[in-house]
Amino acid sequence: MKNTLLLLATLGGQSAAQTLYTASYAGSVYSLGLGKANGTLALSTQSQSTECGASPSWLMLDGANEILYCLNEAIGASNGSITSFNTHGNGSLDVIHNLTVPAGPVMSAMYSAPGVHDHQFFAVAHYETSTVTTYAVDPIRGHFKLLQTFTYNMSAPGPNAARQDAPHPHGVTVDPTGRFVLVPDLGADLVRIYYINPVTGHLKPIDPYVAAPGSGPRHGTFWTPKGSSSTDTNVYFFLVHELDNLLSGFRVSYTERGIHFSKFFEESSFGNATATAPSGSKVAEIAISPENNHIVVSNRLDNTFGQKNDSIAVFSCADASGTSFTGVQFLGLYPAYGSSVRGFDISGKLGLIGIALEGSQKVAVALWNKATGRPGKLLAEKAFDGDIPAVAWEL
């Protein structure tokens, strides 16, 4: 409660509202302002753009350079696209560049190469077309061009034939040393791994991590001790599997051009090794808390808090200072305030979690309790005319 009052006071005193970007499958990207209206917090539309195409699926914000990259999944169409926008303090979005790409892009991440000084890179997972693409990007201007395309196939469907008819790259994560790109592939039950050539920035595929048959790896995230940079010791990797709703934890070790995973933990995303996930539920997103001591996982279609009221699971992994790894322990399930949490973004600075409620077609903002490292009460929400796959806080 104290946190909430503090937040209201802070936001109330600001001239500009706090900005939250969101994407809607109805074909729009929005910048929303979170501010006080008549004494209560509310989300209002600052700007709306239809220039990311028909099915915006993922937002990658480069806050330092004030550029927002948007992926257009182009559901049902033959090509997808990627659009970059300049962001502004007043929330307006100006298109910089638009590129046609293979259909089905769903997640991207930025990386760099020590020998390349004038540009960076990003990789994109294309679910629908079994493809991973990479781009060279001028991070200051927001222009980018295609660099590499990797397309995969399988000789036979996986155990879950309906979802594993083909490879389906679903996530992109860069390791903490900045030397490897990981792509969980839901269709092939693999985490594809690429070594970043330090001189050219080109990706070189190396041996993948092989996940359990039918598990459907979706998204992953790394934990390293708070304050450490480019470390290769004390590194842990966490992976959620959409098809069997499991969270796995790995100790990570390195060789000169290799990254290795040793599994030490696996539990339901409902937090109990013996618990079965509610029928039809599908884990979606994973992140390390801003305090660096918890693993936060979103469940979809589990109705844990009532009809169309899904859950966010929290697991501890480090001490309160976020510097010592403690092993993984389930802490509980917290309400998502709607259905099918496809994505979320936690701001430690604001003490807020933005929640993309795909099934409820709305965005919710709830308190992020920094002291307990868990989501708290609902502060504001806003409905849209399409499914909401992504949210991202400005800053």
Ligand SMILES: *[C@@H]1O[C@H](CO)[C@@H](O)[C@H](O)[C@H]1NC(C)=O
């Ligand atoms: C504030 O309250 C007034 C009076 O009830 C109402 O007319 C107005 O629309 C409200 N403003 C907002 C931004 O909700």
Ligand SMILES: *[C@@H]1O[C@H](CO)[C@@H](O)[C@H](O)[C@H]1NC(C)=O
């Ligand atoms: C970018 O390309 C997509 C797909 O062709 C299109 O729908 C969208 O309008 C384009 N945006 C701009 C700014 O040209």
Ligand SMILES: *[C@@H]1O[C@H](CO)[C@@H](O)[C@H](O)[C@H]1NC(C)=O
């Ligand atoms: C928002 O800010 C940008 C950059 O300062 C400016 O070009 C644009 O006109 C502003 N838009 C509105 C609606 O005020």
Ligand SMILES: *[C@@H]1O[C@H](CO)[C@@H](O)[C@H](O)[C@H]1NC(C)=O
């Ligand atoms: C557009 O889609 C077609 C058909 O899948 C594909 O062959 C082509 O490479 C795509 N274009 C781009 C620029 O990715």
Ligand SMILES: *[C@@H]1O[C@H](CO)[C@@H](O)[C@H](O)[C@H]1NC(C)=O
């Ligand atoms: C996919 O299958 C085709 C035809 O069987 C083969 O030529 C190609 O090398 C395969 N590609 C990969 C990436 O395995």
Ligand SMILES: *[C@@H]1O[C@H](CO)[C@@H](O)[C@H](O)[C@H]1NC(C)=O
């Ligand atoms: C784990 O789940 C089982 C079956 O649902 C239940 O009986 C048990 O109490 C749970 N244990 C904990 C620690 O939640």
Ligand SMILES: *[C@@H]1O[C@H](CO)[C@@H](O)[C@H](O)[C@H]1NC(C)=O
């Ligand atoms: C979801 O559950 C929480 C906790 O019981 C409750 O506060 C909230 O009102 C429920 N419904 C929705 C749609 O948020």
